[in-house]
Amino acid sequence: MNKKYDAIIIGAGVIGCPIAYELSKMGYKTLNVDKLADAGEGSTAGSCAIVRAHYSTADGVAMAYEGFKYWLDWENYLDNVTDEKGLAKYMNTGSILIKSQGHDWKKVQKNYDEVGVNYEEWSVAKIKEMVSVADLHEFWPVRRPEDPKFFDDPVKELEGAIFCPEGGYVNDPALSAHNIMRAAEAKGAEFIFNAEVVDIRSENGKVAGITLKDGTRIDAGIVVNVGGPHSFMVNKMAEGVWEGCNIKTKALRHEVMYCPSPEGYDYLNDGYHMSDGDIGCYVRPEVGNTFLIGSEDPECDPQEWVDPDEFYAGKGGHGKDNVLTDEQWKAQCYRLGKRIPSLQVPNQPKGVVDLYDCSDDWIPVYDKSDLPGFYMAIGTSGNQYKNAPVVGRMMAELIDACEKGLDHDKEPLQYKFKHTDRSTDVGFFSRKREINYNSSFSVNG
């Protein structure tokens, strides 16, 4: 006889675990299945785990702001569960958004005002006071080092920045997913690892369960796709789901660099998270007093859409596999080297290469599907780590409401945030939406 659960969640990353946690708290018997060996070991582990509020839409800002409250109160969120690996830590560095042509910062500021985000406006002199190593010339437009103009001298100064005292990063993203798994288990959730889903079965037009690679069949009336970069492959396994999505997802290769902080500058303890559209980079401190340098996806950079299985197996060759490239290493480090002229850039690239589960408009799909009982929390596009606990609760309420008869496509669920006095229209994340041109179409969301 097949094993049976109320809900099967495909994926045990930082989004899959909180969905299990919240459904379990609501009384659902859940099972997470993950093809890797432990919670958070997939693309969650490669996340920069940045917690910041600036998004190009008010809904995006509101959700991120709500997310802060969970990270700030991590132990209580986990209901004081014990994790033998210890607890992840939220490092509240504060977050600098450079006013630049690379960010529609006026829109962000408007969103901050609408949502009530606490922020300060910083002059160039104030930035220099707080980030002594910074050169505050304008370097726009973002170019690549292969372009001779990359090396042109700047002429103008920047305008300033918007500083959010609330913002930072989580020091160990994989551990944070593991923490939530332990919290979920304490509420009765089950997890199995090294288990690859190869089929999603349906009967009489409704989802019926999953089949694993070893032939094991597990039944459930609810299946949730939280497959990260594999999300599009999972959707294709479920009858009519892929075809029923107007917004599709794909796996996008992304490189993040570690570069040592300049001598004498204690970036680890004194530094801020900084989002700098003028150079197309975001940075945060990393252990070993290094700068973690991410890309804000400037138009001049190539985009590599890859097969996730090939990628993780190290196949595909230069620029497509899971190894950093010299070209992108130089692009990101030299861009930051313009802002921080004392930054020494080693010859050997060091960092992380992983995949974004990227949607057509870089805004996630948190939705039901055309197959009753099948739900999706996908297309996180490199910008949803911070929202994970909020998404867990929102998805659980969406699933519960739909299972109790809500026609979410016709009357979208209005999700009431638990910590901030605001609601969000979950229809914003619909699979049926048209591409949202308010999006930044980048990791900024």
Add this chain to the structure above:
Amino acid sequence: MQIYICVKHVPDSAANITIVEKNRIDENLTFLLNPYDEHAVTEAVRIKDNLPDSEIVAVCLGKDDAEKTLRSAMAMGADRGLLIASDKNHDSIETAQALKAAIEQDGNPGLIFTGKESIDAEGMQTMFRIGALLDLPVATNVVNLDIEAGRAVVDCALSGGTANTYELSLPCVIGAGRGLNTPRYPTFPDVVKSKKKPVKKIAFYDLKIEPSKAGMKIVELEPLLQKREPKEIKGDAGEVAKKILRILKDEARVI
């Protein structure tokens, strides 16, 4: 003093290496300045700081793409570059002959650096072959270097954490070891400056090297399949730290 640094354009040790036709690798991957050569460049810059009239010349035998490695050396402080361009892979005999010929054609070396080895071939021959061709003394795995009164005093690291001290007449050939210094990596302004530095390209065949009767070629390359055997380290934080330190020192030998 003219200081020549023989640098090598090597595959990134983190790259996924694919062997093609049994005896070569697919070169569509990241290449960079051989890490031991970084110590050589850094040391040459330190010497130049004390002897400001010195000139640092980076020399590389390689394909056109190896100019990137010369640019890296120049961003770290070399004044100019010499690229001995060749589409072929050469053995250590031809490599040393080419480097010797290019250096002699270019100037008058007071000091010649190499890395103690390259991380791809790990041949550890080039410095000795250059020394023999030029009739110069050679010291390798050098972890301390003092230039004083027309001679070089060096410490060469041996296994077991010991070192021998030697005195070499100048000019001499120095194989830079990891302990020689901490590489000083370039800043963005250094990179901008280095773009204006000249690279002279010489064709390998224009050096008119007499073919040696002796030779060495790669017959077969085999990928190293490393078996991962995870171990759990138990204990409180202090005990765990001690155990990790012991593993890094005694087993991995990286510190």
